[in-house]
Amino acid sequence: MTATPEQAAGTDAGAGTGAGTEEAARFHALLTSFEGRPAATAGQGKDPVNQPMIRHWCEAMGDANPAYTGPDAIAPPTMLQAWTMGGLSGHGDRSCAYDELLALLDGAGCTSVVATDCEQEYLRPLRPGDTVTYDAVIESVSPRKTTKLGTGHFVTTRMDVRADGELAGTHRFRILKYAPAVPREKKPAARRPRPVVNRDNQGFWDGVADHKLLIQRCTACGTLRFPWLPGCNGCASLDWDTVEASGAGTVFSYVVMHHPPFPAFTAHEDAAAAAGPYAVALVELAEGVRMVSNITGVPYDKVRIGMPVHLEFLRADEDLELPVFRGSEG
Numbered sequence: 001m002t003a004t005p006e007q008a009a010g011t012d013a014g015a016g017t018g019a020g021t022e023e024a025a026r027f028h029a030l031l032t033s034f035e036g037r038p039a040a041t042a043g044q045g046k047d048p049v050n051q052p053m054i055r056h057w058c059e060a061m062g063d064a065n066p067a068y069t070g071p072d073a074i075a076p077p078t079m080l081q082a083w084t085m086g087g088l089s090g091h092g093d094r095s096c097a098y099d100e101l102l103a104l105l106d107g108a109g110c111t112s113v114v115a116t117d118c119e120q121e122y123l124r125p126l127r128p129g130d131t132v133t134y135d136a137v138i139e140s141v142s143p144r145k146t147t148k149l150g151t152g153h154f155v156t157t158r159m160d161v162r163a164d165g166e167l168a169g170t171h172r173f174r175i176l177k178y179a180p181a182v183p184r185e186k187k188p189a190a191r192r193p194r195p196v197v198n199r200d201n202q203g204f205w206d207g208v209a210d211h212k213l214l215i216q217r218c219t220a221c222g223t224l225r226f227p228w229l230p231g232c233n234g235c236a237s238l239d240w241d242t243v244e245a246s247g248a249g250t251v252f253s254y255v256v257m258h259h260p261p262f263p264a265f266t267a268h269e270d271a272a273a274a275a276g277p278y279a280v281a282l283v284e285l286a287e288g289v290r291m292v293s294n295i296t297g298v299p300y301d302k303v304r305i306g307m308p309v310h311l312e313f314l315r316a317d318e319d320l321e322l323p324v325f326r327g328s329e330g
Contacts, residue, residue, distance in 0.1 A: 024144045027108065031141040031153060037097035038137055039157045044093075045083045045132035049075050049163070053082065054128070060253065062290070074125040080161055080169045081118070083132040098138060101155065102177065109179040110152040119172040130163040139172065152178025190264035192316045201228040203242065211313050213245040213323050215289055226289040246286050247311030249325060254281035256300050264316075265294070279303040283325050297326035 047053070054075050058068050067074055075083075126132070142154040159171040197205050204227075207214035216225045220237035231238050257265070258277045265278055279300040284290045295303050296314065309325035316322055 028141070028143050028153070031101065031104065034097055034101045034138050035140055036137060038095045038135065039098040040093045040095060040134065040136040040159070042093060043084065043134045043136070045134075046087065047083070049083060049126045049128050049130040049132065051128050054079070057082065074127050077122040077125070077169070078120065079126070080120050080122065081159075081171050081173075083126065084134050084159065084161060084171075098157070101138060101141070105153060105155075105177040110177040112150065112152075112178050112180050114149060114176050114178070116154065116174045116176050118174065121170045122168070123170075124163065124166060124168050126163050126168055130168075132161060132163060132168075133165070134159050134161045136160075145176075147176065147178065148181065149176065150178040150181040152176055190262065192264045192320060192322075194320065200230050204228050207242070207244075208313065208321060208323055213247065213285075213311055214242040215245055215285070215287055216240050217243050224287055224289050226285075226291055243287070245311065248286040249283045249309050249311070251295065251303060251305055251307040251309060251327070252282045252284040252290055253305060254279050254295065254303050256280075256303070281309075281325065283309060291323075293322075294324045295327050296324050298329050302329050303327060 051073065054068055054073065057076060057079055058064070061076075063076060065076075068076055136157050136159040138155070139158040140154075140156045142156075144151060144153060154174055154176050156172055156174045159173070160167060161169050161171060195205070204214055216228050217223070217240060218225070218232035218234060218237050219239045219241055221232065221235040223232055223234040224243070225233060232240070256277050256279050277300045279295040280292065281295045281303065282290050282292055294314070295307075295309065296312070298307075307327050309327045311323060312326050314322050314324045
């Protein structure tokens, strides 16, 4: 079903924050007419299930489960969606119905989108060599909802993933298509979110206050661990002490945050970074553990995997000091 220009124009008020109940109900009825229609048909994964992708996933997640290696390896179940993703080149199997639904929401002013959550169900393990195919359906479109981001509709799609023709799992993916809320008043300067400090990690933050980066060490088997945990993930011992990190490390992986802008994360001592994107890195410390932090001292587009970095402490505001890592372009 394709909405006519007259229908789309008539639904603008139905999606807006000030729309009446009757208009909103009519618009929602139009949206729900898409429920049950295909979002993608006869899709095929661009690559079969393979060990290199499994290895990269496990390295990124820090998952050393032996089930994911060796001749009888299976893929981590949470990789279910990874085998269906189209990458930068995208997929050509998306249905006209899904595009029509999104265009209808765009025409009603819901031009912004944010992914909200996903649900997965696993029916059989995927193994290297499996050929992945899938079909997706528009499962539901919610009534109008008002959130802090704005007013719009939640759209849920369900994907059935098959391995060599056998159902392997389902993946439900939900987005919010919304009209951004108009700020009512100027807000005070943004502050970085406060870290959650509890009895399990209090010692770490006490160390930061003393300009020390403390790593937990299991006193039973000697395994270092970060972030702080109540027990050893190697031998399950609850006994531990700490070692102070030397501060040396390298960039193991990183992302550059472009959007949405968040002034609290860009307004720091690097003038070049204060006006735009910033780098967030997974830093591998000289001691062997990894932690996520900001990279300072270099422009975001100069950060590279393998770049040496060293620890320093950033005063984010009057109440918060954080460990960050300074890189060098040389």
